[in-house]
Each structure stands twice: as C-alpha cells, then as structure tokens.
Amino acid sequence: MSATGSPLLRPRLLGRATVNAVVAISVLYTLLPVLWLVLAAAKSRDALFGSDLLSLSDFSFARNLTDLFAMDGGLYGRWYVNSLLYAVLGAAVGALVSVACGYAFDKYRFRHKEKLFGLVLAAVMVPQTVLALPLYLMASEAGLVNTFWAVFIPVLFNPFGVYLGRIFSQGYVPDEVLEAARIDGAGELTMYARVALRMLGPGLVTVFLFQLTAIWNNFFLPMVMLSDQDLYPVSLGLYAWNSSASVSPEYYPVVIMGSLLAVVPLILAFVLLQRFWRSGLTAGAVK
C-alpha cells in the first residue's frame, strides 16, 4: 500500500491485473456450464450431436419445449408440480417448525436445555443415507411407501434451521420487548405469534430458502420411497429419463430442456429474496 514511487507502481498494477484475471476465470468457470445448458436447450437432437454450439441454424427451443411437456403423456408437468409442492409447502412448514423451536431454545430456560440442543446439532451431522433404510421400513409399516407423505414428512425435519432460529432469535428479538409484552398481559404464545414472529421474519425467510434449496435438490429419499412415476419430483424424473436416453436418444433434448426449467424456480427465489438470505449466510459463521 506504500507504493507511491514509480518503481513500485508496476507490480501493483500487475497484481491488480492478476487478481482480476483469477476472479474472471473463476466466474467463467461457474457461468459457462449454465450458458451451455441454455444454448443446448435450443438445439434439436441432431444439432446437439454435431454442429457448432453457437450456430443458430437449428434453433428449436420452442419445439424442445413442447416435446418436453408432451413426452410420456406430460409427465414432466406433473413432476414440476410435485417438486413445487414438496419444496414450497415443505420449506414453509419446516421453517415455521424449526424457527419456533429455535426461538424457544433462546428465550426459555428449562432443564437439560443444552443437552437437547446438542442432540439437535448432532442431527445435522447424520448422513441421510443412514436414515433411508429405516425410514423406508417405517413407511412401509405405516402403508406410506409410494405416497406423497413418504417424501413430504421427512423433509420437514431441519435441525440446522433450529440452530439458525436460535441465533436469529438472539439477534432480532430483544428480551426487553418480550418483557414489555408480558407486562401488557400478552400470553406467551400470542406474544410469539404477534410480536416475535414478525421480528424473526428475515430469519424465517433465510431458513425457508435453505430448506427450499435442500428439498428441491432432494434425490435420495424420493428414489428410495417412490416407484410411481406420477409422484416423482423433477430431480428423480430427469434421472430416470437420462437413463433411458442411452437407449433412446430422443430423450436427450427433453432432459436438457427439463434441466433448464428446473433451475428457474431457485434462481427466482434467490433473486427475489436476496436481501434476506445474505444476512442469513453469515449468521451461522459469525457466532
């Protein structure tokens, strides 16, 4: 930083150029595959396998789109609705459940509190694959295998959301406000619903977004639980179609187009809810 003399100026400029080059290459690395997906989605099957990626001679975006929704009797549309149901409903309910629990961990004192919280944190570590077989057996016992609930109930569980909820509650809900509400005669639960939940809003959105991403990404659990293609989420459906593609290549363009469409909701969610999750990202780290 003390580079005021001209001999020192040159390495600084060089440094600047290197820094910008490294960042630019990294951004290209993350962006180009997505760009490829966009370009490839506009290719017909033959063009996909042969021609130049950038040539627009075979522009068949619209055809691929109609093919996608017509394939196998419109399965893709079903998968998309399923994914939205699993993810949006699941994340909304899951976030409410986790944040309420995190709030209680922060604001109330009771015996063995830290031990219970330790259990919650331990649950973050446990691999999903470990739980899959017992969950499958339990679901089959309850007659829930191959139903909506077999996927929906387990994804509600979000121990990391409880951890975040506790931190947000510490940060956003001052104890004085709660005391004041108590003196005004508010019941504990009304107070949570009317006062605390509003202050926890940004935290709630962050937990929702984390969980939305996780459920939209979910692949293993549906694979274990579902055999009825009508119940598949997009992730599992595309997996199934891709495995058919090696035998019947007409699946390639629809898999690519389907992948492109499957990316859209999360991008929308991240862009629309940007100002919330940015604060949430550090919450776990700064503590």
Added chain:
Amino acid sequence: MTATTEHTVRVPAPRTAAPSARTRRTARRRRLGAAGVLMAPFFLLLTTVFLIPVGTAAYLSFYSDDQPGLGFGPERTVFVGLRSYAAVLTDPTFLGGLGTVALYCLIYIPLMVAGALLLALLLDSGVVRLRAFAQLGLFLPHAVPGIIAALIWLYLYTPGISPVVDLFARADITIDFLGVHTVLPSIVNIALWSNLGYNTVVFYAALQAVPREVIEAAVVDGAGPVRTALQVKTPLVRASIVMVAMFTLIWSLQLFTEPMLLSQSSPMINSRFSPSMYIYDAAFTRNNYGLAAAASVVLLLCTIALSYGVTRFTSRNSTAEEAR
C-alpha cells in the same frame, strides 16, 4: 388459548405489589408450557424421522432374516451379533468405497476451502471490478440442483455432445473424463463447481464483518496486501473456515448423487462406488437389511469420528494461538 385468558386476569398483580411466590411459580409453569408447545412439533419430527430410524438402523445391524433349514417354513428374524459388521468390514467393495470417499475428501475439501477463501480474499481486497456481478456469477451454481449439475457435467464430459471434449480434440488431445483415473477428479469437479461460489460468498460475508480498524492497523504496520490477507484477515474468519470445512466434510462422506448419475454412462462407476451407494445397493437391490444397516452404522460412526476430529483439531489450534 386458555392460557391467554388466564393471564389477562392475573396480570395486574405484579404491578401493584411484589409478585408472590405462587404467581411466580405459575408464570414459570406457563412459560414452560409455551416452550413445550413451540418445541413439540420439531421434537415430534426429531423422534420419528431421526431418533427412531437411527435406533432401527442400530437394531437391524444385529439381526438378520434367516431362511430356516431347507427353505421351508416362514422366514424368521434372528440375532446374529456382529456378523453383519464382520461381513461389511471384510467386504472389499465396501472398503473400496470407503477408500474412494477418503480420496475424494482429500482432493475435494482442501481445494474447496482454499479456492473459496482465495476468491473471497480477492473480492475483499477492493481491486476487483464488477464485484457484485462476480459474486452473483460465482453464486449461480448454488441454484442448480445437484442432480442437474451432474447432468450438465455428464454431457460436458461426453464425447460428441461436449464442446470441451471437442476443443481438446481439435488440439489433438484425447481426453476421457470418465476413465479409470479421471472419473474421481471429474466428480470432484462437479462438487467444486456446485459449491465454490456459495462458500466464497460465506467467506466474503465473514470478511466484511472484520473490523476495518484491524486491517488499517496492519497496513500502518507495513503489512502488504498479501500479508494482510493471509496473516490478519484469514485468522479472523477462522470460525467460518471451520464451519465450511465441517459441512463440506459431512456432505462429502454422503457422496451419492453425482456418482449415481455418472454410473449410467461410465462403466468405471459400479453400484458400490461409495459407502452410500453400497448401502442403497445392499438395502434395495440385494434386500440384505442387516448388511445395509451395519454399513449405515459404520458410515455414521466414521462421520461422527471425523467431525469430532475436525472440531478438536481446530479448537486445539485456536487455544495454541491464543496462548501465543
């Protein structure tokens, strides 16, 4: 709702006089009740989709469905002790899977942590142009579901479709991204692509929270930008580094989605490539629940041991640093 009405009746008491022991006790009970209501849904979930399954996995690992004698009569579940564990731990395909994941972690985690930290430090150095755009661009893959990231890269690895393979071919380089030695780095690349930007943003946010005075003091003391970055800023965001390393480790040990998808196209990936794939194969292809459960417990114990190791290692380091 009854609690609410009760409360409204009782409220004026603490205002007029010091609260009696009795009111304090009921207030405390009411608070405990509220805590219970707020926590109940989560703990109900914790019990049904976490505690009972973990218990069931442990239980199953000690039992087996044995066919009696000549295959006549009903199947029965018998206690087999550690037999399933012995079977898992002597199964070369399971040990091979563990080895694969260990190697994957050794390549992936350092690359991820160092790469994300480097990018975050560069973004934080203040000389990067279009910083907001760079952050968004880096973050974009986080919005791409894992299976679709794997699909995109599978196509980018496939000769005939891939412009990357094409480019190499034009330079007379034949490269098989799904060959014996390249398949693991190819999987690492998919994971790196998916998560690099997310972790960069985590680190960058943590760096932004570093007090500016600390950095100015370092500059006044004559530290150059590189030294400031490595010796002043990096230690201050250690909490984030540990957290990212932990989560990356936990996720890496579960390696499943990417190899599962690539196995559709690469003979180099068999159905027991990673421990998670082994569990899936044992449980749902071979229907050997005892074996799958034992493998699950082993994977769980490995995860706990390694996570514990990471936290111990880093906390020891931090106490050593504070002592200095």
